[in-house]
Amino acid sequence: MSSGRLTVTGLGYRLSAQITPEAVSRLQGADRVFHLVDDAITAAWISNLNPRAEALAGCLRPGRPGHEAMVQMRGRILGGLREGHAVCLAFPGHPSILVAPGREIVTAARAERFGTDILPGISILDCLVADLRIDLGKGGLRLFEATDFVVRRREFDPSSPLVLLQPGMIGQWVYGSTNAALAAGLELLGELLSRTFPSGHEVILYHVPPYPVCETRIRRVRLAELAGLTGRDVTYGTTLFVPARG
Secondary structure (H helix, E strand, O other), X not given: OOOOEEEEEEOEOOOOOOOOHHHHHHHHHOOEEEEOOOOHHHHHHHHHHOOOEEEOHHHOOOOOEHHHHHHHHHHHHHHHXXXXXXXXXXXXXXXXXXXXXXXXXXXXXXXXXXXXEEEOOOOHHHHHHHHOOOOOOOOOOEEEEHHHHHHHOOOOOOOOOEEEEOHHHOOOOEOOOOHHHHHHHHHHHHHHHOOOOOOOOEEEEEEOOOOOOXXXXXXXXXXXXXXXXXXXXXXXXXXXXXXXXX
16 A cells, blocks of 8 residues: 555535534645635635645636546646645535546545545535425435436436436536536426426525525526526536426
């Protein structure tokens, strides 16, 4: 086993309020910290925990394919591990839910025989079921990434709620989206859902802000209205909740 060790941890969604004490300890004690957060206040909070923190946001540029950004991130983190450092990599939410860089970097680190740990964080699903007052023990729930749901025509039981992650990114493989791409993706999604639900079926656009002082955005729209939404309505961090039929 090589001397470097990688910890991938989740930050939750509300600044400093949804991170575990274990994750805070790893961030503070790491030789090097890398993070992928998109707001300056959260980045400053991480730097306060560990002055050696480095942002990975610069790897992402509008129009740049995701795999190119991934290669750059992986190179920086593996470089720290090869120097024998304890490296901590932090992401918003839960690091095992739609965090492709985290998964790929863990795989690459293990291939080079570095020790790895993944520490959980509060996920978007945790926030959603609390804010919408959902009991997962009653009727269950189906969850998909939106592009996967559309492309693979995933089957689901409409008598249980449906959760679709990242509906604002359907079919988009580069960083940075346009209203045209958003509208096309939402139109496809709406057409697919309309095969199961009536056009007047109410769905919920859900978004958790990064700061505790900001209110969670919960917007109810009819299924037929999906195609007309813009980037002000549906962002990268929006989740779509489709209540059960009947």
